[in-house]
Amino acid sequence: MLRTPVGMATAVLLGVVLLLAVVAPLLWGGRADAVDTAHILAPASAEHWAGTDNLGRDIFFRVLVATRTSVWLALLSTGLGVAVGLLLGTAPLLLGPRLGRLVTAAVNIAVAFPGLLLALSFAVIFGAGASGAVPAIGLAIAPGFARLTQTLAATVAGRDFVAAARIAGVGRVRVLLRHVLPNIAEPLLVNATMAAGGSLLAFAGLSFLGLGVQTPGYDWGRLLGEGLNGIYLNPAAALVPGVAVVLAGLAFNLVGEAAAKAVGPRTTTAPARGASVDVAAPAERRGADRAGVAGQDDAVLVVEDLRVSFGPVTPVRGVGFTLRRGEAVGIVGESGSGKSLTALAVAQLIEQPGHVAARRLEFLGDDLLRTPPRARPRLLGTSLTMVFQDPMTSFNPVQRIGRQLAEVAEQHLGQRRGPALARAVDRLRAVRIPGAARRARQFPHEFSGGMRQRAMIGMGLMGEPKLIIADEPTTALDVTVQRQVLSLLAEVRAADDVAVLLISHDLGVVEQVCDRVLVMYAGRFVEDLPVARLRGGARHPYTRALLGAVPDLATDRDQPLVVIPGRPADPAAPPPGCAFAPRCPLADDHCGRADPALVDDGSGGRVACWHADERPEPVLSAATEGEGR
Ligand SMILES: Nc1ncnc2c1ncn2[C@@H]1O[C@H](COP(=O)(O)OP(=O)(O)OP(=O)(O)O)[C@@H](O)[C@H]1O
Numbered sequence: 117m118l119r120t121p122v123g124m125a126t127a128v129l130l131g132v133v134l135l136l137a138v139v140a141p142l143l144w145g146g147r148a149d150a151v152d153t154a155h156i157l158a159p160a161s162a163e164h165w166a167g168t169d170n171l172g173r174d175i176f177f178r179v180l181v182a183t184r185t186s187v188w189l190a191l192l193s194t195g196l197g198v199a200v201g202l203l204l205g206t207a208p209l210l211l212g213p214r215l216g217r218l219v220t221a222a223v224n225i226a227v228a229f230p231g232l233l234l235a236l237s238f239a240v241i242f243g244a245g246a247s248g249a250v251p252a253i254g255l256a257i258a259p260g261f262a263r264l265t266q267t268l269a270a271t272v273a274g275r276d277f278v279a280a281a282r283i284a285g286v287g288r289v290r291v292l293l294r295h296v297l298p299n300i301a302e303p304l305l306v307n308a309t310m311a312a313g314g315s316l317l318a319f320a321g322l323s324f325l326g327l328g329v330q331t332p333g334y335d336w337g338r339l340l341g342e343g344l345n346g347i348y349l350n351p352a353a354a355l356v357p358g359v360a361v362v363l364a365g366l367a368f369n370l371v372g373e374a375a376a377k378a379v380g381p382r383t384t385t386a387p388a389r390g391a392s393v394d395v396a397a398p399a400e401r402r403g404a405d406r407a408g409v410a411g412q413d414d415a416v417l418v419v420e421d422l423r424v425s426f427g428p429v430t431p432v433r434g435v436g437f438t439l440r441r442g443e444a445v446g447i448v449g450e451s452g453s454g455k456s457l458t459a460l461a462v463a464q465l466i467e468q469p470g471h472v473a474a475r476r477l478e479f480l481g482d483d484l485l486r487t488p489p490r491a492r493p494r495l496l497g498t499s500l501t502m503v504f505q506d507p508m509t510s511f512n513p514v515q516r517i518g519r520q521l522a523e524v525a526e527q528h529l530g531q532r533r534g535p536a537l538a539r540a541v542d543r544l545r546a547v548r549i550p551g552a553a554r555r556a557r558q559f560p561h562e563f564s565g566g567m568r569q570r571a572m573i574g575m576g577l578m579g580e581p582k583l584i585i586a587d588e589p590t591t592a593l594d595v596t597v598q599r600q601v602l603s604l605l606a607e608v609r610a611a612d613d614v615a616v617l618l619i620s621h622d623l624g625v626v627e628q629v630c631d632r633v634l635v636m637y638a639g640r641f642v643e644d645l646p647v648a649r650l651r652g653g654a655r656h657p658y659t660r661a662l663l664g665a666v667p668d669l670a671t672d673r674d675q676p677l678v679v680i681p682g683r684p685a686d687p688a689a690p691p692p693g694c695a696f697a698p699r700c701p702l703a704d705d706h707c708g709r710a711d712p713a714l715v716d717d718g719s720g721g722r723v724a725c726w727h728a729d730e731r732p733e734p735v736l737s738a739a740t741e742g743e744g745r
Contacts, residue, residue: 126370133364136183148177160352167350169342179339179356186335187364189246189328190316196254197315198261198308205265209273209296210288213468220266226259234259235318239327249328253318257311264307268300276504277512277520279465286527294523298514309372313365320361336361414440416583416615417462420476424457426469431687432457433639436476436714439583444609444616446626446647448662449636450684455619458636459585462617463502480582501576503569503586510572511560517544517571518556524578539578547574547604566597573604580612587619602628623650623666635659638685638695641714645721655721655728658696694726702727 152172160167166175204223208216226234235256242248272278273296281291322328323337331338336357343354417439424432432454439445447455461472464484477484480499504510512520521540525531531539537556544552547570560568569589576584586605590598606629609616620626626633627647635643635656643656654660661680682699685691693710697703707726714724 122370126367129363130367130371133183133187133367136180137187138184140180141184144177144180147174148181149173157346157349159350166352166356169353175339175343175353176356178334179336179360182335182339182357183360183364185246185329185333186316186319186337186361189250189319189335190312193250193253193319194257194308194312194315196251197257197311198304200254200258201261202265202304204258204262206269206292206296208266209269209292223259223262223266227263229259231256231260231314232318232321235322236327239322244327245330246328246333249319249322252322253315256318257315261304261307261311265300265304268303269296272296272299276502276510279463280502280504280510281523282465286523294515295512299512301514306372310369313368316361316365316368320357336364415478416441416443416480417617418476418478419462420474422458422461422472422474422477424454424461424466425471425473429688431639432461433690435634435636435639435641437634437641437644439615439617441582441615442609442613443632444606444618444630445632445634446618446620446630447634447636448620448623448626450662450680451621452684452687453636454639454687455621455636456587459502459587459617459619463500463585465502499579499582501573501581501584503572503576503584503589505588505591511568513560516557516559517563521556521571521575521578524575528579540574543574543577544571546577547571549574564597565593566600569593569597569601570604573601573608577608577612581614583615583617584608585617585619588621589618590625591620591622598625605629623662635662638690639687640695640724641722642696642724643722644714645723649721653721655717655723656696656725657700657702657727661699694724702730 150173152168152174155164155168155172157170158164158168158172164174164176166179169175169178204219207219210216211219235252238252238255239249242252269292273291278291278295281295286294319328319335320337320340323335324341326341329335329338339357340354340361343350343352343357347354415438417437419438420436421434422432422436423430423434431452435454435458437445447458449455457466457470460466461474462477462479462484464472466472472485474485511517518537518540521543522531522533522536525536525539526533529536541552541556544556549555549567549570555563555567555571563571573584584605589605590601593601602625605616605618608614616629618626618629623633627650630647632644632646633650634641635645635658637658643654643659645654645659650659651663654663658680665679680699685695685698691698692708694700694703694707694712697707700707704726710726712724712726714722716722717728
């Protein structure tokens, strides 16, 4: 913005205002206070450009000299308002959801009062004078700023890189300082600068009403009030301080945009390209013992009867599976079937009002449900890596890639900045990022989607992850890059014996990476089978329907695409009996009444269907309007 004529003019204007605030009292303080009884209330003239006041003092010089008091008091009250607003706005993040809700409610009530009314009320409470007006205006602008901060912080707090940081065990304050605030700095700065312009006007208003600066002190508001008394004799006496207030306010407002660009250019320029992976978790020393314990039965993750609910709605309704060292398991299913919630529940990332319950939820032998909440991030942060889908939210856009990787080593391995950065470069090299040292100094938006994903896997390798949870990691990538990323995942898995839980709606991706497939429908697993048996050996009508809906080279392009008839079950009202029954051509009355359990078939698979052993007619129908996935 500084390169544009308007931006430059605004910056110059603010520069002049600030310069005057510094030098005017030094240069013209004497002339502004010089009493000239021979020229009392003189109109504007060549000698006195804005006339004189009732003591014959030059109004123009008084306006110049008043710049310091006006600007200084406005900045002071803005600083106070911003500080209080930031504290209130970030309280929900720091205090947790319950106390946070109280603060949010208080802020919402305060925002409902008009700012000017608040300022006037506080000014009366604190008493007339600058020392009362500063906190009055500060407290009046704080609620608006708090609301803005809350909204912005909540948006950023829900993004994947924050979830990633939380898995990695980064504390609340650090998450706030390193991940949340830098990403909301730009709009906050714009708002703060505009608030300074507003404070300037508010202060002028209070002084004008006699509640602000008191004699013998003076600011623009006071000069404006005095000038208005004689406006018919000397309009310039009111006009000049009025113009000063407007110009200075305008300068603050317009320059906010330019300042914001200077502070956070990366947040505004980060483009969206490709998907990405998130978080990392290294292993610390005790991870080795833990692996030994887990090694007895090789189980990395044991899940039994896992349920995730939001109030009366239970989108995940009792799922169970075991993941062993080096094993790759895929969860497939239509959108909304509960795949992501299952993964988030394992990573302990379900937020209130969500509730997670399970008969067993063990990671590397530790009972996650019995681990105190404070210890969970530490436990997971050392051995769990999460790879998210959304390319825009996986990395913190305002931190260099190398720094973000290094943070993991600093946090969990206790490494110093230098060695942690060296390790970050080494890990980037390990995931085949060309020019790793140079790339480590770049920001996420300078990486392509595929590179960002590889970098995220590299972040996972900063330690020694035992489990990688990848939630649709390649959905946003083109086929070539997708293949590279999947190969990398497979390599990491093979090299370090890492277990992989891959969430995908793409059966092809699951087939490429996984040993086993869990087919999810309406919050339950309906089939669990080895990948080798997926084509040809699937027993559940839903699994077969999913397979039938994937076009292959033999698919007749002249025919409409095959879809699964009907709509996925509503998690708020799952049908009684088998949830798939309303869409299943094999369904009978019994299916509509009784929900089949997931039963071991004795040959390495499990299926939940009353008709699993029947060879059904195809459950597919041609696509019709309003139907489909
Ligand atoms: N925070 C939440 N509050 C209430 N309901 C939620 C919440 N998060 C998810 N759900 C609901 O839970 C169900 C399962 O969501 P989930 O994200 O696990 O589905 P999914 O199978 O991963 O789908 P997709 O492939 O589209 O991500 C959906 O119906 C969703 O609307």
